[in-house]
Amino acid sequence: MLSLNNIEVIYNDVILVLKGLSLQVEQGSIVALLGANGAGKSTTLKSISGLLRPENGEVTDGTILYEGKPIQNREPSEIVRAGIFQVMEGRRVFEHLTVEENLRAGGYTADDGGAAQRMKLVYDYFPRLAERRQQVAGFLSGGEQQMLAIGRALMAQPRLMMLDEPSLGLAPMLVQNIFQIIKRINEEQGMTILLVEQNANIALSIAHYAYIMENGRVVLEGKPQDLRENADVREFYLGLTEVGNRKSYREVKHYKRRKRWLS
Amino acid sequence: MNPDEILKFLRLTYTALSDGALLALIALALVLIYKATDVINFANGEFMLVGGYIGYQLLVWLQVIESPSVAVLLAVIGMVVATTLVGVLVERLVLRPLIGEPIISVIMVTIGLSNVMQAIVGLIWGKNPRPLPIDIIPRFSPFRIELEGARRPLNLLPDTLIILVIAFILVGGLLLFFSRSKHGIAMRATADDQQAAMSMGISIRFIFALTWSLAAIAAAVAGLIIAHVTNGVSGDIPGVGLRAFPVIILGGLDSIAGAIIGGFAIAFIETFASGYIDPGLKTVSPYLVLLIVLMIKPYGLFGQKRIERV
Ligand SMILES: Nc1ncnc2c1ncn2[C@@H]1O[C@H](COP(=O)(O)OP(=O)(O)OP(=O)(O)O)[C@@H](O)[C@H]1O
Ligand SMILES: [Mg+2]
Numbered sequence: 170m171l172s173l174n175n176i177e178v179i180y181n182d183v184i185l186v187l188k189g190l191s192l193q194v195e196q197g198s199i200v201a202l203l204g205a206n207g208a209g210k211s212t213t214l215k216s217i218s219g220l221l222r223p224e225n226g227e228v229t230d231g232t233i234l235y236e237g238k239p240i241q242n243r244e245p246s247e248i249v250r251a252g253i254f255q256v257m258e259g260r261r262v263f264e265h266l267t268v269e270e271n272l273r274a275g276g277y278t279a280d281d282g283g284a285a286q287r288m289k290l291v292y293d294y295f296p297r298l299a300e301r302r303q304q305v306a307g308f309l310s311g312g313e314q315q316m317l318a319i320g321r322a323l324m325a326q327p328r329l330m331m332l333d334e335p336s337l338g339l340a341p342m343l344v345q346n347i348f349q350i351i352k353r354i355n356e357e358q359g360m361t362i363l364l365v366e367q368n369a370n371i372a373l374s375i376a377h378y379a380y381i382m383e384n385g386r387v388v389l390e391g392k393p394q395d396l397r398e399n400a401d402v403r404e405f406y407l408g409l410t411e412v413g414n415r416k417s418y419r420e421v422k423h424y425k426r427r428k429r430w431l432s
Numbered sequence: 433m434n435p436d437e438i439l440k441f442l443r444l445t446y447t448a449l450s451d452g453a454l455l456a457l458i459a460l461a462l463v464l465i466y467k468a469t470d471v472i473n474f475a476n477g478e479f480m481l482v483g484g485y486i487g488y489q490l491l492v493w494l495q496v497i498e499s500p501s502v503a504v505l506l507a508v509i510g511m512v513v514a515t516t517l518v519g520v521l522v523e524r525l526v527l528r529p530l531i532g533e534p535i536i537s538v539i540m541v542t543i544g545l546s547n548v549m550q551a552i553v554g555l556i557w558g559k560n561p562r563p564l565p566i567d568i569i570p571r572f573s574p575f576r577i578e579l580e581g582a583r584r585p586l587n588l589l590p591d592t593l594i595i596l597v598i599a600f601i602l603v604g605g606l607l608l609f610f611s612r613s614k615h616g617i618a619m620r621a622t623a624d625d626q627q628a629a630m631s632m633g634i635s636i637r638f639i640f641a642l643t644w645s646l647a648a649i650a651a652a653v654a655g656l657i658i659a660h661v662t663n664g665v666s667g668d669i670p671g672v673g674l675r676a677f678p679v680i681i682l683g684g685l686d687s688i689a690g691a692i693i694g695g696f697a698i699a700f701i702e703t704f705a706s707g708y709i710d711p712g713l714k715t716v717s718p719y720l721v722l723l724i725v726l727m728i729k730p731y732g733l734f735g736q737k738r739i740e741r742v
Contacts, residue, residue, distance in 0.1 A: 223627055249633025261628035263621045274621040277614060278633035321632065 170196040170361055171217070171253075171329060176231030176241070178209075178216050178385075180224065186212045188385040189231065194329065199355050199362045201376035201393075203369045203406060209385045210365040211258050214331045217363075218255035219245035235329075249278050254327035258334050258365075260314040264307030268298055268317060271306050275321025284324070291320040294350050312343040319347070323354070330354070331363045336371060344368065348375055369406035373397060381406065435582035440707070442577065443586055448696070448703040450592040453599030456695025458654045458676040459683065460603060461647040463691045467623040468643040470535055471527070472685070474542040476651055477673025478549035481665075482518060483652020485553055487511040488564055488665045495565045504568050511656065512649050519648030520641045527644070528637070550670070561666035568660050569594050595657055602653060603692055606646070610688065619643060623686070675702075678718040682725055684735025694733065697721075 171194040178187035186209050194200045204210050215221045216228050217235075219242070228241040240248060263271050272291060276284050292299035295316040301309060306317060315335055322330050332351065336344040352375045355362050366372035373379060373393040381389040381402065389402065396402045458476065465473045473479075490507035497503040526545055530538050574587040610616040622629040622639045630636060651673070658672050659665045679698045683690025698718045705717035725733065 218631065220627060220631055223630060244635070245630045246633045246635045249631075254633075255631050257628060257631050261625055261631070263624040263628065265624050266617065266620055270617050270620070273614060273617050274629070274632050274634070277618055281614065325633065 170194050170236065171363070172234045173213070173217070174232045174234070176216060176233060177229050178212055178221065178226055179229050180221075180226040186226070186385055187216065190382065190386055191231075192380050192387060192390070194361060194363050195378070196361055197355075197359055198377040199352070199364060199375055201369075201372040201379040202363065202365045202382060203367070203372060203379060204382040205367070208382045210382060211333055212385075213382070214255050214333055214363070214365060216241065217248070218253060218331065219243050219248045220255065220257075246278070249325060249327070252328035253331065254322045254325045254329070255331040256318045256322050256333060256335065259337065260311070260318045262306040262309070262314045262317050262321075265305060267303050267305055268309070269302045271317055272298075272320055272324050276324035276326075279324065279326050283326075287324050287326060291323050294323070294354065295320055312339050312347070315339060315347060316350075319351070319354075323358075327360070329361045329363065331365070333365045334367060335364075336366060336368045344371055348372075351375060369402070435579040436584075439577065439579055439582055439584075439586040443588070444703050444707045445700075446588055446592060448700045450595045450599075451703065452696035452699030453596045453603075454654060454657060454672075454695075455676055455679050455699050456603060456692045457599050457650055457657075458673055459679040459691035459695050460606065460688065461650040461654070462676055462680050463683075463686065463688055464606075464643055464647045464650070466680070467686045467688075468619055469527070469640060471538050471542065473647070474539065475522075475546035475549060476647070476676065477670030478546045478553075479515070479518070479648050479651035480655035480658065480673050481553055481667070481669045482549055482655075483511060483515045483648065484655030484659045484665045484669050485557055486514045486518075487568075487652065487656040488562060488659060489557075490514075491565050491568070500566050503566055508568070508653075508656075511652055515648040515652040516645040519645035522648075523641050523644040528640070546670070550667070554667070557665070559667060561664045561668075563664035564659055568656060591660070595661070598653070598657070602650065606650070607688065615639075615642060675718075678722050680732075682718075682722055682732055684732030687732065687734035690732055690734030 173190060173192050175189045175191055176187055177185065177189060179185050190209070190213060192200070192202070202210050202213060212221070212226065215224070215226065217233055217240070221227060222242070232239050233241040235251060235253065240251065263274060266274065269288070272288055273284070276287060279287065297313055298316055298320055301313065306314065309317065319332070319335065335347055335351070339347070348371050351362060351364070354360055364372055364376065373396060376393050379390065379393055379396055380387045381396070389396065389399070391399075458480065461479065462473060462476050465471055487507055490510045491503065494503040494507050497506070522545065526541060527538065530541060569591050572590040574589050576585050576587055578585040610620060618629065618634045619639055619642065621632065622634060622636060626636060629639075655669050658669050662668065675698070679694040680691060682697060683692075683694025701717050701721050702714050706712075706714035
C-alpha cells in the first residue's frame with residue numbers, strides 16, 4: 170500500500186535527518202516504527218503526510234509510493250484527500266473548539282452526508298468523548314485529548330492512519346486501553362495503521378510488523394515475535410537484560426551492538 | 433426626571449445603538465484577520481474606503497435602472513463580489529509572500545498597503561466627496577416622540593434602525609458561519625493550531641483567502657453605510673475605521689463576541705461622555721476607559737488566554 174524507498178529528508182536546506190530510509194506498509198496491517206528520541210520517526214511520518222513543508226523540510230531523494238503513485242512533497246490537503254491521515258505527536262487538539270467541533274474539523278475533507286454516522290462511530294469507540302461533546306477540548310485530560318486526536322482521524326475515514334506516539338505522557342492503564350482500541354479499529358474498520366512509538370513493548374504487542382530506526386535509517390526489521398527474541402531489541406528497547414551478566418561485560422556488548430547498528 | 437432629560441437620554445441611546453452596530457461590524461473585520469493570521473490589519477479603514485467607492489461607482493452605473501431597490505440590490509451584490517476579489521488579491525499578492533516573516537513586518541506592510549489603497553482611490557475618484565446617486569436606505573420621515581412638558585419633540589431617523597438591523601444580520605450570519613459551517617469551524621481550527629489544521633487536510637491558503645474576503649466584505653458594507661450616513665463617499669471614511677481599534681483592544685483582539693460588545697460599549701461611552709459631560713470627550717473617552725480596563729484585564733474583556741490545564 171505504502172512504500173518508502175531510500176528517502177532522504179533535509180530541513181532548512183542543510184540538516185540531513187533521514188538518510189536513505191526504506192519501509193513498507195502492507196494493506197490492512199499495523200506496522201510499528203520504533204526508535205529513540207531524535208531517530209527521525211516523526212520526520213518519517215511528516216514526509217509522508219506532507220507536513221514537512223511548513224517546517225521547512227523537504228524530501229530530497231528517494232520515492233514515496235502510495236498505491237503505486239509517487240506522493241512525496243505534495244500538499245497535506247492532497248494527501249489527506251488521498252486517504253492518509255497523520256495524528257500528530259502531542260495530540261494537538263484545537264483547544265478552543267469543543268469536542269464536537271474538533272471532530273467536525275477532522276472530517277473536513279470527508280463528505281458531509283456521512284458525518285453523523287462517523288461521529289457515532291467515534292463515540293462508540295470513545296464513549297468518554299460522547300459525554301464531553303460540548304466541552305472545550307483544551308480542558309480535557311491528556312487521555313481524552315489523545316482519544317479526540319484519534320477520533321478526528323476516524324472522521325476523515327482514511328485508508329491509512331499514522332499515529333505519532335499515542336502513548337506519550339499517558340498512564341500505563343490508559344495506554345493499554347488506547348492500544349486495544351487502535352487494534353480494534355484496525356480489525357473492525359480494516360484500517361491500515363502506521364504506528365510510531367518509543368514504548369516498544371506496547372507497540373510490538375499489537376503490530377504485525379515492525380521497523381527499528383536509528384539516526385535516520387532503519388537498522389532492524391521483522392515480525393514482533395522475532396524482534397522480541399533479538400537480544401539487542403530486548404536490551405535497548407524493551408529494557409530487559411540477561412540476568413547474571415557482569416556489568417562491565419554488558420557494557421562492552423552494548424557498545425559493540427550499537428556500533429554494528431550504526432555502521 | 434424632567435421630560436427634556438428623558439428625551440435626551442433616548443436620543444443618545446438611539447445614536448449609540450446604531451453607531452455601536454457599525455463599530456462592531458468594522459471591529460469584526462479586524463478580529464477575523466487577527467484570529468486567523470495574527471495580523472493587525474492597519475489597512476482596514478482603506479478596505480472600507482475602497483468598498484464604499486466601489487459601491488458608489490456601481491450605483492452610478494446602475495442608476496439607469498428604473499426601480500431604485502433593484503439598482504441598490506445589484507450594486508450591493510456587485511460590491512460584495514468586487515471586494516471579495518480585492519480581499520483575495522491582497523492576500524495573494526501582498527500577504528502570502530510574507531508568510532513566515534516576523535509579524536511586525538507584516539503589520540508594517542498593512543500600513544504601506546493603506547497608503548497605496550488611498551492613493552489608488554484618489555487617482556480614480558479624486559479628492560472631492562461625492563454623494564451617492566441613489567439612497568441605499570430609503571429616507572423615511574422621522575418618528576416623532578412627544579412628551580408632555582418637553583420643550584421640543586424628539587425626532588428619530590428610521591435609517592438608524594435599519595442600519596442596526598443590517599449590522600445585526602451580518603454579524604449574526606458570521607456568528608452562525610463560525611459555529612455551524614465546516615469552513616467556519618476550519619477557520620477557527622486554523623486560528624488555534626495551523627499545523628494541526630493542515631494535518632486535517634484544511635488548506636491554509638484557502639482559509640486565509642476566505643478570511644481576507646470576509647473581512648473585506650464586512651469593511652465594504654461598513655464603508656457604504658458610512659457613505660449613506662455622511663451623505664456621500666469621501667476620504668474621511670478610513671477615519672471611522674480608526675475608531676475600531678479601541679474596540680478590539682477593549683473586547684480582546686481575538687474575540688468575536690468582544691468585537692460586538694466592545695463596539696457597543698465604545699459607542700455608548702463616546703456618545704454619553706460627549707452628550708452629558710463635554711463634547712470634546714468624544715474621541716478621548718474610549719481611551720480613558722480602555723486604560724482602566726487593560727489595567728484589570730490585560731487581554732481585553734473577552735480575549736483568549738492560553739488554556740493551561742493543571
Ligand atoms: N523542523 C526541524 N528543523 C530542523 N531540524 C529538525 C526539525 N524537526 C526535527 N528536526 C531534527 O530531526 C531529527 C529527528 O527528529 P524527529 O522529530 O523526526 O525525531 P523523533 O524520532 O520523532 O524523536 P522523538 O521520539 O523525540 O519524537 C532531530 O535531530 C531533530 O532535531
Ligand atoms: Mg517524534
